[in-house]
Amino acid sequence: MSESRVFGLDLMRASAILLVVAAHSSFMFLPLTHHLEAWWMLGHLGVELFFVLSGFLIGGILAKQARSAQFGVGRFWLRRWLRTLPNYYLFLIINVVIARWTNGVWPHAVPYAVFLQNFAWPQPIFFIESWSLSVEEIFYLIAPLLVLAFAGRTIRHVSAIALVSLAIVVATAARIVYVLALDPSWDLAVRMVTIVRMDAIAYGVLAMLLYQRPDGFARRHAAAIAGVG
Numbered sequence: 001m002s003e004s005r006v007f008g009l010d011l012m013r014a015s016a017i018l019l020v021v022a023a024h025s026s027f028m029f030l031p032l033t034h035h036l037e038a039w040w041m042l043g044h045l046g047v048e049l050f051f052v053l054s055g056f057l058i059g060g061i062l063a064k065q066a067r068s069a070q071f072g073v074g075r076f077w078l079r080r081w082l083r084t085l086p087n088y089y090l091f092l093i094i095n096v097v098i099a100r101w102t103n104g105v106w107p108h109a110v111p112y113a114v115f116l117q118n119f120a121w122p123q124p125i126f127f128i129e130s131w132s133l134s135v136e137e138i139f140y141l142i143a144p145l146l147v148l149a150f151a152g153r154t155i156r157h158v159s160a161i162a163l164v165s166l167a168i169v170v171a172t173a174a175r176i177v178y179v180l181a182l183d184p185s186w187d188l189a190v191r192m193v194t195i196v197r198m199d200a201i202a203y204g205v206l207a208m209l210l211y212q213r214p215d216g217f218a219r220r221h222a223a224a225i226a227g228v229g
Contacts, residue, residue, distance in 0.1 A: 009056070012049055019046030044191070047132050048200060054136055055204020056211075058143065063160070063212065066147045073144045080140045088133060089113075095127040115194075122184070123192035131192040138194050139201045164206045171199035 023043025026033040033039050065071045092112055099107040107126045111117040115134040117124055123131045150163060175196040184190055191197070210225065211218045218225060
């Protein structure tokens with residue numbers, strides 16, 4: 001580990017990339033990858049790892065800013081958006097052009113411009129790969145506002161841990177109610193729906209808070225935490 005790199009996080013990031021690449025390239029290795037659904041599950045796991053990593057890294061940034069006297073929501077948003085939006089809009093335009101060229105009609109791409117294509121409804125097939133970024137961008141929008149609202153009341157890590165744990169429980173309960181009430185398809189209408197996936201990133205935030213506890217809790221219980229994870 002160095003001051004700027006953490007081996008464990010790099011290992012998780014590399015694992016997530018390999019899992020997603022293995023899933024998306026599985027059709028190239030037929031008949032070896034005959035059971036494609038099993039290979040796609042590797043990709044699903046890779047995306048979940050990316051969500052947790054995002055929560056861990058972004059949660060750390062928010063926690064650091066919340067402890068300072070100069071917490072700026074606008075600055076946080078600007079830095080996040082400059083890192084993601086230029087490339088996202090480039091590929092959105094490319095996908096729009098390709099769809100127009102191949103189908104002869106313009107796709108309904110306006111919701112994609114503000115990451116609402118899968119906010120509380122199934123992800124459309126057009127530019128389906130964008131669903132996970134939508135989840136992350138909505139999280140980036142909401143999380144600093146929550147930090148700003150509760151920063152004065154959650155100075156101690158234990159309070160922040162309790163709040164994030166409560167948020168995970170509430171999000172999980174909401175997803176269970178959603179599934180039982182509507183019986184939606186798992187992939188497009190549950191896994192890819194932003195409003196019921198916020199807890200995926202919150203797990204990373206919770207891991208970060210446990211890691212930063214000043215009493216060394218994470219190191220003393222590393223094996224048990226890994227097992228729970």
